[in-house]
Amino acid sequence: MGRYLIYFSYFGTRYSGVQSRKGVLVKGSPLKTISGALEEALKRLRPSNEIGVTVSSRTDKGVHAVKNSCHVDLVYPSDGKCYSSDVVTNVMNTYLVNHGEDIRVLQTRQVPDTFNSRFGAKYRRYVYRLGHTPDVQYGQQDASGNIDPFVRKSRKHFHKRSRFVVGEPLCTLDSCKTGIYNYRLDINKLISAADMVSGIHNYTSFTATTKDKYGYVPNPVKLLTIGVKRGQPFGHQLQKHGMNVTDKIEFWDVHVMSKSFLYKQIRRLVGSMVLVARNTISLDDLRDILNNPRKDFRFAGQMTASESGLFLLDVGYDPKDLEFVPTEETEATSDINQAAYVDVHNQNERIENKLHLYNHTDDAENDIFIEDCDVNSSPPSSKFYSTVVKIDPCLVEVSKSS
Numbered sequence: 273m274g275r276y277l278i279y280f281s282y283f284g285t286r287y288s289g290v291q292s293r294k295g296v297l298v299k300g301s302p303l304k305t306i307s308g309a310l311e312e313a314l315k316r317l318r319p320s321n322e323i324g325v326t327v328s329s330r331t332d333k334g335v336h337a338v339k340n341s342c343h344v345d346l347v348y349p350s351d352g353k354c355y356s357s358d359v360v361t362n363v364m365n366t367y368l369v370n371h372g373e374d375i376r377v378l379q380t381r382q383v384p385d386t387f388n389s390r391f392g393a394k395y396r397r398y399v400y401r402l403g404h405t406p407d408v409q410y411g412q413q414d415a416s417g418n419i420d421p422f423v424r425k426s427r428k429h430f431h432k433r434s435r436f437v438v439g440e441p442l443c444t445l446d447s448c449k450t451g452i453y454n455y456r457l458d459i460n461k462l463i464s465a466a467d468m469v470s471g472i473h474n475y476t477s478f479t480a481t482t483k484d485k486y487g488y489v490p491n492p493v494k495l496l497t498i499g500v501k502r503g504q505p506f507g508h509q510l511q512k513h514g515m516n517v518t519d520k521i522e523f524w525d526v527h528v529m530s531k532s533f534l535y536k537q538i539r540r541l542v543g544s545m546v547l548v549a550r551n552t553i554s555l556d557d558l559r560d561i562l563n564n565p566r567k568d569f570r571f572a573g574q575m576t577a578s579e580s581g582l583f584l585l586d587v588g589y590d591p592k593d594l595e596f597v598p599t600e601e602t603e604a605t606s607d608i609n610q611a612a613y614v615d616v617h618n619q620n621e622r623i624e625n626k627l628h629l630y631n632h633t634d635d636a637e638n639d640i641f642i643e644d645c646d647v648n649s650s651p652p653s654s655k656f657y658s659t660v661v662k663i664d665p666c667l668v669e670v671s672k673s674s
Contacts, residue, residue: 334579451581462549476565479534543577
């Protein structure tokens with residue numbers, strides 16, 4: 273058996289969170305989760321054990337990740353053998369691409385059997401991307417800070433959409449990936465609020481629940497580091513020499529780092545900071561719920577920020593915990609995988625040369641197999657991936673028969 277640490281990224285808009293919910297149906301169909309998609313991709317390896325991934329950071333519905341991680345145990349069908357890390361990455365990405373999933377595997381590495389991706393994490397870093405509209409034309413406030421009566425009426429009847437601008441000039445790259453507020457924010461107060469909630473505190477006031485579904489009560493005392501800096505829209509380099517469609521929106525990034533977090537803690541922290549920045553509450557109000565943790569305060573229902581702007585940036589581990597000492601059998605398996613990889617690469621070159629002799633064409637699509645390719649690197653194209661995937665489950669058998 274081999275245990276593997278898998279780093280992956282995803283856009284969480286189309287998924288009901290990370291945690292797998294087997295047996296839960298919505299309109300007759302199972303819930304679409306990140307863990308469920310990863311497990312389906314791992315089944316293409318055809319291991320002899322039942323697959324179950326353990327995710328380090330269980331993000332909520334709609335939350336994205338630049339780099340999340342999980343570990344999984346894989347038992348190779350042949351005794352004493354292990355899967356190659358590159359093969360695991362390629363097989364999973366091939367499945368995810370072919371099935372239109374918004375998930376990609378970044379890296380796979382074999383780790384000790386005692387390693388745990390969730391409890392072994394030393395820190396987790398998040399960023400909340402928010403934008404506000406300082407221009408009165410798109411905001412709710414005039415120069416004196418007064419709210420337009422029509423907007424106040426709209427807020428009463430459409431309170432769930434009051435944070436978003438109707439017809440906002442937002443690039444599609446930032447759609448569902450930024451928390452947009454359609455009013456002017458006082459950035460100095462936003463930074464002051466971030467400085468206040470940083471450090472070691474009891475964050476009971478900033479969590480949605482006090483215990484999970486198993487009855488476990490997490491420790492509300494956490495050490496948090498929070499920073500605020502000016503952000504940029506996605507694709508801002510592409511808009512550098514053209515029309516900038518986000519001139520009316522000012523972007524800011526709220527970075528949060530800690531070893532672990534409570535349920536919805538980051539979104540409620542950012543939401544409370546925004547309330548201070550828009551003068552809905554004062555810094556004294558924020559200090560009061562921080563020093564006197566409780567659930568019943570007047571703005572408790574206004575604190576949760578939208579999930580669309582939250583990204584998991586990284587999960588950190590101690591390098592010593594990731595050290596894996598391969599045995600002679602695992603090294604032999606790696607040599608077999610490498611030899612089969614070279615054979616398939618040479619076979620593809622021979623096939624492509626024949627195609628050029630028959631067709632006499634310089635079409636870029638036909639040149640895909642004769643690009644310069646290092647044997648030790650990943651395959652250069654999706655067609656090359658599929659060839660490696662087809663022979664991989666039989667790598668050991670092919671080697672023995674030859």
